[in-house]
Amino acid sequence: MQVNENKEFQPLIVAFCCNWCSYAGADLSGTNRLNYPTNVKIIRVPCSCRVNPMFILRAFQRGADGVILCGCHPGDCHYTSGNYFTRRRMTLLFSMLDFLGIERDRTRVEWVSAAEGAKFAATMNEFTEAVKKLGPNRRLEDLRCRKQ
Amino acid sequence: MQEAMIKRAKELLADGSVKRVIGWKRGEFAYDITPAVFESAEELDKDFVFDVFTSANVSKYLVKESKKEGKVLVFLKPCDTYSLNQLTKEHRVDRDNVYVIGIPGGPKLDIEKIRAKGITGILSVRNENFTLKIETLYGEETMPFSDAILDKCASCKSKKHVTYDELIGEDGDILDSDRFDMVEKLENMTAQERYDFWREQLSKCIRCNACRNVCPACTCEKCVFDDPASGVENKAAADSFEEKMFHIIRAFHVAGRCTDCGECSRVCPQNIPLHLLNRKFIKDINSLYGEYQAGADTTSRAPLTDYTAEDCESSIVHERGVE
Ligand code: SF4
Ligand code: SF4
Ligand code: SF4
Ligand code: FES
Numbered sequence: 498m499q500v501n502e503n504k505e506f507q508p509l510i511v512a513f514c515c516n517w518c519s520y521a522g523a524d525l526s527g528t529n530r531l532n533y534p535t536n537v538k539i540i541r542v543p544c545s546c547r548v549n550p551m552f553i554l555r556a557f558q559r560g561a562d563g564v565i566l567c568g569c570h571p572g573d574c575h576y577t578s579g580n581y582f583t584r585r586r587m588t589l590l591f592s593m594l595d596f597l598g599i600e601r602d603r604t605r606v607e608w609v610s611a612a613e614g615a616k617f618a619a620t621m622n623e624f625t626e627a628v629k630k631l632g633p634n635r636r637l638e639d640l641r642c643r644k645q
Numbered sequence: 646m647q648e649a650m651i652k653r654a655k656e657l658l659a660d661g662s663v664k665r666v667i668g669w670k671r672g673e674f675a676y677d678i679t680p681a682v683f684e685s686a687e688e689l690d691k692d693f694v695f696d697v698f699t700s701a702n703v704s705k706y707l708v709k710e711s712k713k714e715g716k717v718l719v720f721l722k723p724c725d726t727y728s729l730n731q732l733t734k735e736h737r738v739d740r741d742n743v744y745v746i747g748i749p750g751g752p753k754l755d756i757e758k759i760r761a762k763g764i765t766g767i768l769s770v771r772n773e774n775f776t777l778k779i780e781t782l783y784g785e786e787t788m789p790f791s792d793a794i795l796d797k798c799a800s801c802k803s804k805k806h807v808t809y810d811e812l813i814g815e816d817g818d819i820l821d822s823d824r825f826d827m828v829e830k831l832e833n834m835t836a837q838e839r840y841d842f843w844r845e846q847l848s849k850c851i852r853c854n855a856c857r858n859v860c861p862a863c864t865c866e867k868c869v870f871d872d873p874a875s876g877v878e879n880k881a882a883a884d885s886f887e888e889k890m891f892h893i894i895r896a897f898h899v900a901g902r903c904t905d906c907g908e909c910s911r912v913c914p915q916n917i918p919l920h921l922l923n924r925k926f927i928k929d930i931n932s933l934y935g936e937y938q939a940g941a942d943t944t945s946r947a948p949l950t951d952y953t954a955e956d957c958e959s960s961i962v963h964e965r966g967v968e
Contacts, residue, residue: 550897551869554890571954581952584959589900589929589949591962593893596831596925598840606959636840639886 508562508628510537517575519567525614533621546579557637563628570608647695664715669699676756700753704728705861711739722750727904727940728861734943747809751798758793797907800824847888849915856909862899896922901949904940
């Protein structure tokens with residue numbers, strides 16, 4: 498979480514992006530000079546299925562207010578089927594987080610290809626807005642990691 | 646039943662078909678019964694017990710025992726046979742080295758429910774026509790059998806043995822259980838209510854790891870919760886994040902493999918309803934990816950190591966349920 502000069506809450510977003518599509522998509526949105534919030538921190542992973550549930554929890558623990566996972570579109574995974582496994586895993590994980598009463602809008606999976614720079618920026622803007630509405634993450638934070 | 650089991654075990658030991666027997670033996674009190682390995686007829690005569698308190702699922706002991714020299718005989722209740730199938734499927738147990746005698750299931754009793762009636766100094770408990778005769782230091786007490794049934798038995802999913810080499814007694818059927826009712830009730834609460842419910846429950850956890858140690862699906866040689874580098878190694882949770890982390894990860898690791906044997910909740914000294922977390926995963930898997938019962942067979946693919954191109958998107962979680 499960060500607070501700017503106007504004391505406005507700026508959510509910290511962690512975006513896991515697969516190397517082959519979404520990371521390239523993020524690159525493209527950069528070279529096209531499209532804007533998305535600076536508080537989106539990208540973590541590059543070889544494939545979306547590299548992300549295990551612990552990564553998502555850890556991100557929240559270390560202060561993320563929202564976590565988004567981006568990978569190749571279904572059928573386009575560089576490793577053929579990685580994102581299909583990701584999809585099942587994340588669906589179950591998000592459902593469990595929801596079951597524990599953690600706001601469901603803090604997590605998301607989005608498929609972004611290397612050609613979709615505009616979609617990447619739009620997704621990040623939209624997701625950041627949604628998390629901003631929820632306010633700082635309190636239900637899944639580790640107090641010892643709180644910055645201020 | 647106990648006599649028939651001892652008799653059969655002795656026969657199999659005597660003719661050399663098995664080297665060891667896994668069953669249950671009495672602890673300090675009549676009701677604190679623990680799993681045990683027997684190697685001789687004398688040991689069986691002395692300690693072997695099978696009664697209303699032999700609720701422990703002994704299938705996990707096969708991980709170690711089935712790797713030893715010679716066959717091992719194991720007595721399994723219907724629910725325990727699902728665990729064995731699952732262990733066989735995951736190559737944790739050498740099924741060829743195991744001789745399974747299927748025995749009838751519960752309902753088994755929960756000593757805590759008897760104590761909750763204010764009955765103390767318990768010496769022995771007998772079931773007479775569904776009335777419990779409880780002999781205590783202070784005289785005899787009675788209570789209805791149904792009030793003391795173990796939770797996992799109250800929502801029994803199946804009385805059918807899914808694997809066995811011989812049976813003592815009758816085989817039963819798969820039952821219509823109400824095991825998802827509480828999960829559904831929670832799903833219909835608001836997020837705040839669910840959050841409060843779980844905070845109250847999970848904050849009781851003392852991280853004794855009993856739930857992991859007893860679980861037949863938790864047989865990893867190196868468990869993440871023992872790894873000092875993980876930051877979640879054996880220690881009491883320092884704050885609410887660590888409580889949730891432990892429980893989410895434990896339940897997730899067994900998702901699609903948990904047979905719903907109910908052992909984790911049974912052994913939890915803090916009475917945390919861990920089965921609700923497991924059942925949430927089972928319920929989701931059933932509704933999103935098709936009915937699946939872990940341990941029902943040894944060949945099907947587990948839901949989390951499988952996929953179809955038509956699977957729903959993760960956003961389904963956002964589209965359904967109560968805010
Ligand atoms: S058995 Fe209960 S108290 Fe022990 S670690 Fe598991 S949930 Fe926590
Ligand atoms: S998680 Fe609990 S119910 Fe599931 S297999 Fe393990 S002990 Fe049994
Ligand atoms: S908690 Fe996970 S790592 Fe530990 S034994 Fe169970 S499945 Fe294995
Ligand atoms: S490589 Fe992009 S999701 Fe697998």
